[in-house]
Amino acid sequence: MHGRIKVRTSEEQKLQKQKEQQKKLVAYRMGMKQILSTRNKENYDPASLLLSGQLLSVNPDIYTLWNYRKEATLMELKENHSDAENGDEKSIEFCENELRLTEQCLLSNPKSYGSWHHRYWILNHHPKPNWQREFDLCTKYLSMDDRNFHCWDFRRLLVNKIGITLTDEIAFSTERININFSNYSSWHYRSTLQFLTDAESVAKELTLVQNAVFTDPIDTSAWFYLRWVLSNPNLRKTQKDELLEALEQLQELEPDCKWIVMAKCWLSGNITVLDKEHVENNVHYYKELIKLDPLRRGHYEDCLKIVETKID
Known part of the structure; x- marks a missing residue:
């Protein structure tokens, strides 16, 4: 009728969109x-x-x-x-x-x-x-979107061009992580900077990542970085034991978090392959994971078979 705005039907909108796409x-x-x-x-x-x-x-x-x-x-x-x-x-x-x-x-x-x-x-x-200008722009972009891994990779290339010190870049990474623990790109970038050549440097990284996982145990970013730290040969047995105890306490607060149990598997498997107690603990942890994460049941069952062979 006159004076009324015609509203297109969904079919008309679809046809209109197809015409625009065709153009x-x-x-x-x-x-x-x-x-x-x-x-x-x-x-x-x-x-x-x-x-x-x-x-x-x-x-x-x-x-x-x-x-x-x-x-x-x-x-x-x-x-x-x-x-x-x-x-x-x-x-x-x-x-x-x-x-x-x-x-x-x-x-x-x-x-x-x-x-x-x-x-x-x-x-x-x-x-x-103007490499410095690019570096400054990169810092600005990351302050707007710190999860853009393209920008992190670009920054890594720029660091080599303008000679930024490793200490400064680690400090920048720490700043971005403290602002947002849920930042896989920043954690990954940090792993490309760190060499962790002694127990002291490993201890600093453990403190940082432990703060992150205790703040938000559900977020996966810090857990992956933790696994990387645990693979370092300079990690002492006392540090592993202390972390395992801390994870036990965290699990009491978050009993349904599979990442806690998974981290305990990483630790128990790395402490010693000859310690029967830790091997049996690993069996228990993988059985827990099967219940907590049934979608990956097959993977955990395969891991369980490998662990059980160490008991025999």
Whole structure:
């Protein structure tokens, strides 16, 4: 009736969405056709380069287009190299435009492999790369989203470029973990920094990770890091015994947490393979896990068989 707003039905909305997607697909195919038709090893077409940037801004995961832009970058830098007067300035401007494009792409998809890889590649071909600026931006991004493992990997590459000390990076990792224990990327990054060459360094890591698992026993991030610490040969038996006792206390508070029982398995299995008491404890722990985590019953039963052979 007149004066009333027509509300589309779900079927109409579906058809409308399909039409819009079809238009985008046609535009994408036409764009890719134009770009690939001008792609060669001698020179690049500025119009096609511009079009590739527009397509990447919408979908930054088109690896073919990133490779195309790398080829264009190499051609541009080679041509500018012959210009003694303005060559460096032109190359810097071109590379800065590429960096701006990756920033736009990362805004639409912060976890785009292609965008991060292209950004680092451009910086390595930049006549005057500002590695400190990149490092500061990386710190800013991680303060906004500290679970972006792409950014953590990018930071690791930058550390090697600007010579940040290991102590400073460990301090930064500690800061991010204390803000958010549930941060697998930060725990993993920390494991790439740490060597744990003595009992004292192991003790510090045990204290940090123990605080995390006691704060939130359900979160998996710290438990995986704990397992990594427990694999260190500098871990003393007294430290293992103390941790096992602490886990017993934690289990009284969280009886249904499978990670506590699993950590006890890691500890009991590592304390000594000749101690019958610990072997029997491991049998008990795996039987507990079968009840707590029935979806992985088969895995625990296989582990149980291995442990039981040590009793015989």
